[in-house]
Amino acid sequence: MALxxxxxxxxxxxxxxxxxxxxxxxxxxxxxxxxxxxxxGYTGVRHAVAVTITDNGLAPLSVSIHDLTRREDGKAAQLRVELNRPSDKVVMVQYATSDGTAEAPSDYVSSQGFVVFSRNATKGVISVGIVDDAVAEGEEQLTVTLSKPRNAIIERAVGTLAIVDDDGGVTLRVEDGVESAEEIRFTVHLSAPSSEPVSVSYRTRDGTAKAGEDYRAVAGMLEFLPGAVAATIAVPLLRDDLDWRQETFTVHLEQSTHAQIAKAVAVATIREAGSVTRNVLAAYAARFVRTSSVHVVEALQERVQSGADASVCAAGDRADLMRLWQTVSNWRPSLGELLGGCHVSRSTGGFGVWGRGAFRRFRGRDVGALRLRGSVSTGLFGMDYRWEDRWMAGLIVAHSRGDGSFTVHQDTGMLSSGLTGVYPYVAYQHRSGGIWVSGGYGRGQAEGMQESGRLSSGFGAMGVRGTLVSMQALRLRYHGDVWYADATISDLDVTAEVYQTRLGMELALDLGDRIRPYVEANVRQDGGSAETGLGMELGGGVRVSVPAWHLKGEVRSRGLVLHAEDGFTQWGISGSVQVGGQEEGLMLRVRPSWGANQGLTLHHQQTVLDAVPQRNLHRTEMELGYGTPMRQGTARSVLGATWQSGTALMRLGGELRPRDRFTVAVYALAQTHAAIRGDIGLNLQGSLRY
Structure with a gap:
C-alpha cells in the first residue's frame, strides 16, 4: 500500500x-x-518499525496420548489419552493400532475406534489386548495413532506400547508421570520377578518446569525386593502461582544392579490444579465487592453527618439522560444515580429521600503473577425516617456495576460484574456526633473468560462521626467505620471475603465569610481475600464565597497516598465556579474536573455525569441562567453545555418554582459524538420537598 x-x-x-x-x-x-x-527530496529513505502482535491468550483445547510398557501376561494394556483442560463441549478423537516390532495377531490384538470425552472430562483410555506366548523374543513395540479430532486439536498423536517378554532376562522401564494429590508419580517396572534384589538410581531434570518453582527436585535409589515387579518415584509439586500453560520435567534412570535399563527417561506434565478462571474471578469478586461496600459505607457516613431528611433537586441540576443513552462505557443508570444531582437539606423530623452516585477505580495484584485492574460505579437510593431529633432508621437500595481486566504472564482477559443490594440502617445522632449500624444482602452476576456465575454478597458495618472542637474559625471532626463483606459465585464454587477498619480526622477553617479551607486524613486497615495491610488517605479542598458578587467556587481532592500493597491507588480532583445562583437574576457556572469520583457527597453543583465511568476523566460543564420573579415563586431559563470524552451535550429549557417546596423543569437535549450519530430528546423532571 502507499501513503x-x-x-x-x-x-x-x-x-x-x-x-x-x-x-x-x-x-x-x-x-x-x-x-x-x-x-x-526523500527518495530512497527507508525506516523500519517493529510491530508487536500480542497473543490473545488461552491455550487451544488439545488431546494427547501417552506411552505405556506392559508385560506379556495376556492382560489388556490401557493407554492413557488426556485433554489439556476441561471443555464445555463433547470431544471425540479416532484411534488405530499399527505394527512395529510387535505384530498382530501373534503379539497383540489390533484395534481401532473412538475415544469420547464428555463435557468437563479430561481423561480417557484405549484398551489393547496382549497375546501371551512361550517364545523368548525380547521387547517388542507397536504404536497407537490418534486422528480426526472433533472440537480439539491433537498435541501428541502417537503413543508407543512396549511389550516386555516374560520369557527372557530382567529389564527396567519407567513410565510417564501421573499427577495425583499434589504430586506426580512415576512407576518403574521390572520385566519379570527376580530372585535377587534389584536397585536403580534416579534423578529429576528440568524441562519447561523449574525445580524449586514448579516441583521439588528429587534423587535417590529405588529398591526391588525379590519377587517385586513395580516401584514408585513420587515428586512433590509446588503450586504458589497461577499459570495455565502446561509445563514439563523428566525423571531419568541412571545406574542399576542385576537388571538392564530398557527405558531410562519418563516425562511429567504439570497442569494447573484448579480452574484459572475461577481463581481470577475469586480475586476480582473480592475487589469488586470491597469497592461496592466502600460506596455504601461512605454514603452512610455522609448521611449521618448531614443530618438531612429530604431531597431537593434545585434549579440548575440535571438528569442528563441523553448523555447516558450513548455513553461509551455502556453504563446504565440506576434510580439512585438519576437522583445523584440532588442535594440534601436539614429539617427536624419526618421522612427523607436521597440519592447518590459514586465511581472508583482499583488496581492491584493477587498471588504470583496475577494483576487486576477495574472500575466500579454505584448508584444508591435511600429512604429514612427521623424522630425525636436523634434517631433515624432507613433503607438503602444500591446497584453497582464493574468492569475490569487481568494479566497473568503474557495472557490477558476481560471481567465484568453487577450487584444489587438492600441495606437497612439505624443511626443515633446528638449535637456532637452520631453512630450508625447497617447490614444487608446483595445479588448479581460475575463473568469472565467464557464462564459466568451468580454473585451474592452479605454485608455488615458500623460507624461513628462527630465533632471534637467547634470554635468560631475552626472545626475538628472525627469519623470511623468498620465493615465486613463476603462474595460467593455459587455456580463456580468461588468464595472470598473482605473487611476494612478506618479512622480519620477533618480540620475545617472559617477564614471570614469568604474562604473555608479544609483537610482530612484517614488511616485504614484492609484485610481478607484482596489487598491487605495499612494505608493512608489524604484529602482536602477550599470553598470560596464572595456574596457581594454572588460568586461561589470550590476545589477539592482526595487520594490513597500510601498502602502496604504496591499499585493500590485512588485519586480525584474537581473544581467549580458559580456566578449568581439566587432565585432571581443572572447565574453563570463553569465547572472543570479531572480524575475519578471518590464517592464525595453529590450536592447541587454536581450532576449524574459525575458518576459515569470514563477512560478520559476530564470533563467541563458550563451553564448560563436567568431567574425572573413571578407573583408566586420564580421562573428561570437555562442554557447549558457539557463536554466529556468526545461527547457534547447541549440543553435548553426552563424551570418553574411556584412554591418553595416544588420545582418542575422541561429541557430540550441534543447530543453529538465523534463516533456516534447525534440524538435529540426532551427531559421533564420535578421535585417535591417535604
Missing part, C-alpha cells in the same frame, strides 16, 4: 492498518514494517 503526502497535508498524520492472523501458539510475534519514501 501520499502533498504540500497541503504534509503535516497531517496518516494511518497504516495491519491485521493480525489467528494462530495456535501462545507467544507474542514481532513483524517489521518498512517505510520507503519517494519524491520531495
Amino acid at each position: 501520499t503526502f502533498t504540500p497541503t497535508n504534509w503535516n497531517v498524520e496518516q494511518s497504516i492498518v495491519l491485521t493480525a492472523a489467528e494462530d495456535e501458539d501462545l507467544t507474542d510475534d514481532v513483524v517489521a514494517l518498512t517505510l520507503t519514501a519517494s519524491g520531495g
